[in-house]
Amino acid sequence: MPGNPPPDPAQRDRAIAALAAIAIGIQILEAAIPSPVPGIKPGLANIVTLVALLVLGWRAAAAVTLIRVLGSSLLLGTLLSPAFWLSLAGAIASLAMLAVLRPLAPRHLGPVGLAIAAALAHTSGQFLLAWAVIIPHPNLPLLLPPLLLAALITGGLTGILAAHVLGDPRIQRHVRTRKSDP
Amino acid sequence: MNPIGLRWGDAVIGALASALVIAAFALAYFPAGGARVLVISQAGAAPQHEPLDRRRTLEVTGPAGITRIEIEPGRARCAESPGYRNICEGSGWLQAHGDIAVSLPNRLTLQVLGSEPGFDSLHY
Numbered sequence: 001m002p003g004n005p006p007p008d009p010a011q012r013d014r015a016i017a018a019l020a021a022i023a024i025g026i027q028i029l030e031a032a033i034p035s036p037v038p039g040i041k042p043g044l045a046n047i048v049t050l051v052a053l054l055v056l057g058w059r060a061a062a063a064v065t066l067i068r069v070l071g072s073s074l075l076l077g078t079l080l081s082p083a084f085w086l087s088l089a090g091a092i093a094s095l096a097m098l099a100v101l102r103p104l105a106p107r108h109l110g111p112v113g114l115a116i117a118a119a120l121a122h123t124s125g126q127f128l129l130a131w132a133v134i135i136p137h138p139n140l141p142l143l144l145p146p147l148l149l150a151a152l153i154t155g156g157l158t159g160i161l162a163a164h165v166l167g168d169p170r171i172q173r174h175v176r177t178r179k180s181d182p
Numbered sequence: 183m184n185p186i187g188l189r190w191g192d193a194v195i196g197a198l199a200s201a202l203v204i205a206a207f208a209l210a211y212f213p214a215g216g217a218r219v220l221v222i223s224q225a226g227a228a229p230q231h232e233p234l235d236r237r238r239t240l241e242v243t244g245p246a247g248i249t250r251i252e253i254e255p256g257r258a259r260c261a262e263s264p265g266y267r268n269i270c271e272g273s274g275w276l277q278a279h280g281d282i283a284v285s286l287p288n289r290l291t292l293q294v295l296g297s298e299p300g301f302d303s304l305h306y
Binding site: 106107108110114116120139141142144152155160163164 | 203
């Protein structure tokens with residue numbers, strides 16, 4: 001069943017490492033695609049966070065996400081730059097949101113709702129950091145509504161994609177191999 | 183079971199998120215506390231503060247000519263300015279805290295301020 005952590009810690013660590021590697025790859029590919037609007041991007045790497053959350057649990061999702069933020073910033077050369085702190089703030093905010101909502105999944109809440117809530121938390125966390133520290137301009141809140149709208153749309157899309165990933169037989173095999181894997 | 187595993191919680195979150203986005207748009211673009219004072223700053227002169235209380239027209243003379251400023255309750259605009267690209271006029275009505283219009287030929291800035299403290303400028 002999704003949500004049950006695998007018994008073997010080594011196997012779990014390997015799964016986290018593999019998911020983090022995939023997430024870093026997705027984030028780097030996404031960084032190479034120019035965005036029509038600054039501050040808005042699909043956030044496809046969050047699919048991996050959702051898969052980790054629903055398959056391995058919140059701690060694994062947190063590990064995958066934090067490794068992704070650190071690893072992709074190392075590869076993109078943004079470590080400790082404002083982009084890195086914004087990325088980290090968004091990651092922490094969305095992980096906090098997922099920690100709150102995790103007990104409701106999968107019984108009352110599917111990947112789409114989780115993804116939308118996490119995307120809004122991500123954007124809000126980033127925005128608070130940007131407004132409080134990086135660009136404390138009184139008119140910056142005018143940017144927030146379009147960013148939240150974008151988060152709603154991209155969150156819904158990543159949620160649908162995550163649901164399809166989770167429903168894929170090849171993933172399902174991994175979700176269920178906790179007993180049958182040698 | 184639907185293909186993407188939708189639950190009632192998804193509908194709740196979708197509705198709450200949509201409400202949040204709509205509320206954010208409403209709050210950000212229709213602020214309750216609008217502009218209250220127009221600050222006219224001209225190079226070499228002390229800034230002049232004009233309350234946005236009643237309809238009137240001001241004329242400010244600068245190096246390039248006369249800038250005509252229209253003031254109405256809660257808003258002000260640069261109605262006519264000597265700049266040939268009409269940048270000052272193009273700023274439209276200044277009505278939100280911090281809105282600014284600039285006439286470079288007349289070395290003039292017009293900024294409306296509300297009640298909250300703001301930043302003079304921003305550099306990064």
